[in-house]
Amino acid sequence: MEEKDNDEPRRSNNPLRHLDLFSGIGGFALGLSWAGGFETVAFCDNEPFAQEILKKRWPNVPIYEDVRTINEKELGKIDIITGGFPCQPWSLAGARKGADDDRDLWPEMVAIIENLQPKWVIGENVRGFINEPLGLQRTLSDLESIGYQAIPYIIPASGVGAFHRRERVWIIANPRGDGKPIVRRESRELKQPEQISLF
Numbered sequence: 001m002e003e004k005d006n007d008e009p010r011r012s013n014n015p016l017r018h019l020d021l022f023s024g025i026g027g028f029a030l031g032l033s034w035a036g037g038f039e040t041v042a043f044c045d046n047e048p049f050a051q052e053i054l055k056k057r058w059p060n061v062p063i064y065e066d067v068r069t070i071n072e073k074e075l076g077k078i079d080i081i082t083g084g085f086p087c088q089p090w091s092l093a094g095a096r097k098g099a100d101d102d103r104d105l106w107p108e109m110v111a112i113i114e115n116l117q118p119k120w121v122i123g124e125n126v127r128g129f130i131n132e133p134l135g136l137q138r139t140l141s142d143l144e145s146i147g148y149q150a151i152p153y154i155i156p157a158s159g160v161g162a163f164h165r166r167e168r169v170w171i172i173a174n175p176r177g178d179g180k181p182i183v184r185r186e187s188r189e190l191k192q193p194e195q196i197s198l199f
Contacts, residue, residue, distance in 0.1 A: 015039035021083035028082040123171040
């Protein structure tokens with residue numbers, strides 16, 4: 001029996017509809033296609049090179065250039081939103097201006113989540129993001145304030161077979177069971193993300 005090419009997406013009769021924000025070259029969409037049961041219905045990225053890659057691999061999926069101008073009514077029902085929201089405001093390699101950086105686009109992403117109410121949200125950012133007052137703490141608080149429960153994890157690239165550590169913060173969120181928003185508090189105890197090392 002011939003083995004299926006690992007690069008070939010798995011098909012589903014009733015796929016979950018996926019909106020891919022800050023798409024880059026489509027890592028989230030590719031992973032979800034390999035997992036099976038997902039259909040990416042739109043991308044959003046403003047980098048020309050990334051857009052060319054996305055057009056080549058997913059020629060029939062629309063690409064929005066600016067997260068602030070996405071027409072949510074055009075998208076219809078969305079089951080999962082993913083986004084590696086810009087890391088430059090928090091990266092150790094940059095000026096680390098945080099929320100004062102005009103590339104801080106998390107507020108735009110959380111507004112889209114609130115409007116579309118997906119079943120699942122997956123966010124990704126750099127390791128330095130967890131120590132900033134308006135980094136991870138704000139993200140978790142914002143998600144809770146719109147009725148989502150979220151858990152952060154730190155997973156290094158070496159945990160999935162790479163030859164370098166390159167730690168990343170992953171945030172997995174889904175709606176709370178009662179559907180009621182949690183009142184946002186200015187100060188709350190921040191739980192440290194769970195460290196995951198597979199090797």
